[in-house]
Amino acid sequence: MELEDSLHKLSSVLGPRDWESAEGRINMRRAIALIDGTLSPRNYGFVVRRGERLSYEGEPWPTVWVDLVGGGDPERVVLVNAAYDGSDAEIALVLAVARDLRDEQFHCTVRFVFHPSRLYSGPGEEKILSDILGDKETLGATLAPELPGGESQSSVRGAWNGAELKPLADAFAERVRDSAEAL
Numbered sequence: 001m002e003l004e005d006s007l008h009k010l011s012s013v014l015g016p017r018d019w020e021s022a023e024g025r026i027n028m029r030r031a032i033a034l035i036d037g038t039l040s041p042r043n044y045g046f047v048v049r050r051g052e053r054l055s056y057e058g059e060p061w062p063t064v065w066v067d068l069v070g071g072g073d074p075e076r077v078v079l080v081n082a083a084y085d086g087s088d089a090e091i092a093l094v095l096a097v098a099r100d101l102r103d104e105q106f107h108c109t110v111r112f113v114f115h116p117s118r119l120y121s122g123p124g125e126e127k128i129l130s131d132i133l134g135d136k137e138t139l140g141a142t143l144a145p146e147l148p149g150g151e152s153q154s155s156v157r158g159a160w161n162g163a164e165l166k167p168l169a170d171a172f173a174e175r176v177r178d179s180a181e182a183l
Contacts, residue, residue, distance in 0.1 A: 001162045001166075002095075002096065002099060003092055003093075003096045003162040003165055003166060003169060004161065004162030004163075005162075006034075006038065006091070006092040006095050006096070007088055007089065007092045007160060007161065007162055007165070009034055010031060010034070010088035010091055010092060011088045014027050014030045014031055014034065015027045015030075017031055017084070017085055018085075019056060019085065019118055025056075025059070028061075028084060028085055028116075031084045031091070032062065032064060032084055032114070035064055035084060035091065035095065035114050036048050036064060038095055039064075039066050039095070039098060039112070044066075044095075044098060044099050044102055045102060046066035046067075046098070046102070046112075047066065047067075048064060048065075048066055049064070049065050049066065049067075050062040050063070050064050050065075051063055051065075051132060054116060054119035054120070054127060055119075056116070056118070056119060061116040061119055063113060063114070063115040063116070063129075063132055064084075064113070064114045064115075065111050065112060065113040065114070065132065066098065066111070066112050067109055067110070067111050067112075068101060068102065068104070068106060068109065068110040068111075068112075068180075069109050070105075070106050070107050070108040070109040070110070070180070071105050071106070071107065072107035072108065073107055073108045074108065074109050075109075075136050075137050075138060076107075076108035076109065076137070076138050076139075076140045077108060077109045077110075077111050077133055077137050077138070077139060077140055078106075078108060078109070078110050078111065078140045078141045078142075078143065078176065078179045078180050079111050079113050079129055079130065079132075079139065079141070079142045079143065080094060080097065080098075080110060080111065080112050080113065080143045080144075080176055081094065081112075081113040081114070081115060081129060081142065081143070081144050082094040082113075082114055082144065082145065083114070083115055083116065083117030083118075084114045084115065084116060085116050085117055085118055086117055087147065088160070089145070089147055089160040089165060090144070090145045090147065091114065092160075092162075092165060093145040093147075093165060093168060093169050093172055094112055094114070094145060096165070096169040096173075097112070097169060097172055097173045097176055098112040100169070100173050101173060101176060101177070104177070106177075106180035106181060107180060107181050108140050108180055109137075110176060110180050111132075113129065113132065115129060129142060130142070140179065140180075141179045143172075143175060143176060143179060145168065145172050147160075147168065148168075
């Protein structure tokens with residue numbers, strides 16, 4: 001099961017991600033590479049885009065995304081997001097939903113976004129996630145996975161397994177479908 005595989009790689013293979021240590025930042029770069037490779041044309045079939053490079057201690061940190069271009073109103077965008085400096089489970093859920101929805105058609109564009117949340121919401125930062133929208137694009141909705149147990153459980157490494165996340169991924173995929181069609 002790919003959900004289980006993504007969780008294993010994020011929580012066991014890559015190691016802890018954090019901003020305070022060089023090792024944690026290296027592991028974040030590894031998480032970005034994992035996300036990029038998973039979504040790529042060789043795996044899930046997406047063209048991966050990068051932008052909004054924000055800086056932390058002189059190092060650039062990208063926002064990574066892929067699009068399912070809408071058929072009716074492609075300029076209207078639903079942002080489905082997870083922070084790569086956040087929960088393993090949330091990243092795995094968004095990857096799973098991108099995989100599950102990749103062959104579906106929607107009225108508006110669905111953009112799966114992975115970003116450094118600390119740099120979007122940190123002191124002195126005025127960046128918001130919708131800043132990745134193009135000039136003619138409008139924001140339809142912003143969706144993020146909601147895990148039971150609050151921040152304490154969702155951020156614990158290894159707190160989830162694929163079987164536990166599968167119903168949450170299915171429910172989240174349905175939320176994305178509803179948002180992309182309802183606009």
